[in-house]
Amino acid sequence: MAEIQESNVKHVYFFIGEQAAASPSDGFAGAGDASRYGTVTPAGREEMRDADDDVTIEQVAASPSGDLPGAGAASTYGTSIPNGKPEMNPLAPAFKMRKKESPSSVPALDAASPLLEIRKVEGKGCGLFAVASIPRGTLIISEAPLMKVVDEGIHLTWGPYCRLSNRDKAAYDAMYGYQPPYIDFDSIARTSLIDPCDDSMDEGDADKLVAEPIRVMSIFAINNFNLQPNHLGIYATISRLNHSCIPNVHSAINGPLGVNTVHATTDILPNEELTITYLGGSASYLPRSKRIPELHRKFGFICQCSACTDQTGASDSRRELLDYLAWGLNEYNDRSTATDACIPASHAAALTQAEDLIVTLKQEGLDTIELTKAYRIASYAALAIKNYEYALQLAREESEVEKYCLGTDLRDLRRLGVATEGWFKRIYETIKVWEGKEVAREYQGLSKKEKQRKKARRYKKAKRVGAAAFRAE
Ligand SMILES: C[S@@+](CC[C@H](N)C(=O)[O-])C[C@H]1O[C@@H](n2cnc3c(N)ncnc32)[C@H](O)[C@@H]1O
Incomplete structure (x- = not known):
């Protein structure tokens, strides 16, 4: 293990x-x-500030993509948070929402838990909610990844996806998918799936061939977590946790147990949404004028948590x-x-x-x-x-x-x-x-x-x- x-x-x-x-x-x-x-x-702080200089709250709010949920993918998370790896595509263009794919119905949870259920949340897709009082310290979820690939291996998701059981595939397909603009899904799919010497395939065939792998990658891109050693994994339940700058649960990879655990870090009331922070470590300390663009840049949403809306x-x-x-x-x-x-x-x-x-x-x-x-x-x-x-x-x-x-x-x-x-x-x-x-x-x-x-x-x-x-x- x-x-x-x-x-x-x-x-x-x-x-x-x-x-x-x-x-x-x-x-x-x-x-x-x-x-x-x-x-x-200090360098890290400067880096963060430099990055933030690209987008201001006003720009984010004014951007047409501002109201769209989506773009998770890498972050610093330490805890474990959905990963977004902007460095995957060094040629990433300025933030631009390309496509959002949200399943219209609320799927059943893969890991049934008496403590929580999945519900639709206005502006966020789906999220996890407490159905009972959950005292601080409670182990709420303990889950093995549904699927994993090596670090930076988003182009390798198609194979493992095809090998999933029907049940796991359904759980995977139910997840929110988004194509962050800094990942060129189309060329990744074409490069990894189409033989450049094969001239029997016309453009139409190629488009059809890459459509499904691109969908699979777009789901993986915003729902994956860092695993050890050097892997990325996606979870049927944990990947549904939304972000808050004042989270009430903590998700961490427990290597010896081979699972990701989610514990309540505060007392949680029935019907309260369970949230983790997508901003690991010191990034949580940024003021909202820096957090909002950072979350938008990496995850494609405008945070509306109580800290971000505190006037x-x-x-x-x-x-x-x-x-x-x-x-x-x-x-x-x-x-x-x-x-x-x-x-x-x-x-x-x-x-x-x-x-x-x-x-x-x-x-x-x-x-x-x-x-x-x-x-x-x-x-x-x-x-x-x-x-x-x-x-x-x-x-x-x-x-x-x-x-x-x-x-x-x-x-x-x-x-x-x-x-x-x-x-x-x-x-x-x-x-x-x-x-x-x-x-x-x-x-x-x-x-x-x-x-x-x-x-x-x-x-x-x-x-x-x-x-x-x-x-x-
Ligand atoms: C890992 S997924 C979380 C589960 C997702 N909401 C779903 O329906 O499957 C990350 C995505 O959820 C959405 N999201 C997470 N936290 C959010 C928040 N606080 N406000 C708006 N959207 C959020 C964003 O679209 C983000 O890219």
């Missing part, structure tokens, strides 16, 4: 900083972990603050020698900045994997100033969010040393180096006790809830 490769985990976690040995002297104990904090480099400016102010705080913390984590007001000059300042990042993420409703990164940096800085208790408390909070986003089967992340439990070990190791074995043991013991206390509290609560339910009956 395929395990998560580091290259793919990057799309879940952004690693920054080199592998440094835990060193009491530099204060970056624990940086030996491939840190999951990463996100933006008060509160969401934008928070995102700008998030971008500022996270960028500075990344520089700190990278031990950058640059000087900038947003780069904390001391560990204590980094701790305060990371706390601000945590609070702002929560205020913006971003209970996502980004929050685990913020907790890790805060824990890291707390450790550096020898506030061990607080470092452990922050690690515990990180661990909770990790569980909510990714579940508990983290074998590959453990192997890579990026799961929170690896971070706990680093904290204890550092305490041992700095304060001696006894003190480290004490903290470990306290942590164990705290864990047991928590478990006992949870058990008591479950018992109370159970008894109340029993009485109600």
Whole structure:
């Protein structure tokens, strides 16, 4: 069974900083972990800004394609998000909607789940909706890909599609298809399917021959997710998740299990739409004036989520603050020698900045994997100033969010040393180096006790809830 490769985990976690040995002297104990904090480099930010310079909100809104759903395809997703790979066609023309194909009826879900159903959504095609209350942390979907091809292998989709069972083909055909303008479907199909030396075929025959493979590619183009190792996959159910800049579920590839898992990152009410973010990592921190064109450029729709339609400016102010705080913390984590007001000059300042990042993420409703990164940096800085208790408390909070986003089967992340439990070990190791074995043991013991206390509290609560339910009956 395929395990998560580091290259793919990057799309879940952004690693920054080199592998440094835990060193009491530099204060970056624990940086030996491939840190999951990463996100933006200044170059990355510039890149994003350059790209955005192409389209403004006004241009997007004014564009004739502005109201059309469609164009998903690659993105940075780390989590897993439908992929759009603009780089597939370096000759991509300026954004122009060519064709949209949306099945007119609502198809049945392939993976039946008592928690959700597929429904038509005005302006979005179809989407997934909760049919019951879904508490935070619930594993909602666990799904193997319907079909996969090697990375950048959109031209290879026709063969695997033809080999699908009738049932799987029906699930595939029910998906939304769109031809992003940066992929030249027609020439890809002709190049891969028509022998240039075969002059027995006239233009009409060739058009007929490529029509179906183009349809298949157009579905694959906007519904695929990165898989490990180096594959792209499409899912009957997960590919129906729409985007929100304030998502309520998190999708991640679980290599050891060979599935994509979707967990609730917030409590979800019945009839609420389940949404992921198509903007991975730091791109979520962009203000709406940058997010909207970015989503439009990559996925072909105008986001109407509450953050994108917020006219008060509160969401934008928070995102700008998030971008500022996270960028500075990344520089700190990278031990950058640059000087900038947003780069904390001391560990204590980094701790305060990371706390601000945590609070702002929560205020913006971003209970996502980004929050685990913020907790890790805060824990890291707390450790550096020898506030061990607080470092452990922050690690515990990180661990909770990790569980909510990714579940508990983290074998590959453990192997890579990026799961929170690896971070706990680093904290204890550092305490041992700095304060001696006894003190480290004490903290470990306290942590164990705290864990047991928590478990006992949870058990008591479950018992109370159970008894109340029993009485109600
Ligand atoms: C991976 S598909 C999601 C499922 C799709 N809605 C369907 O009906 O199968 C991605 C496409 O869904 C649409 N979409 C996703 N999120 C959207 C949103 N927030 N607003 C409008 N359209 C959206 C866009 O057309 C996008 O290209």
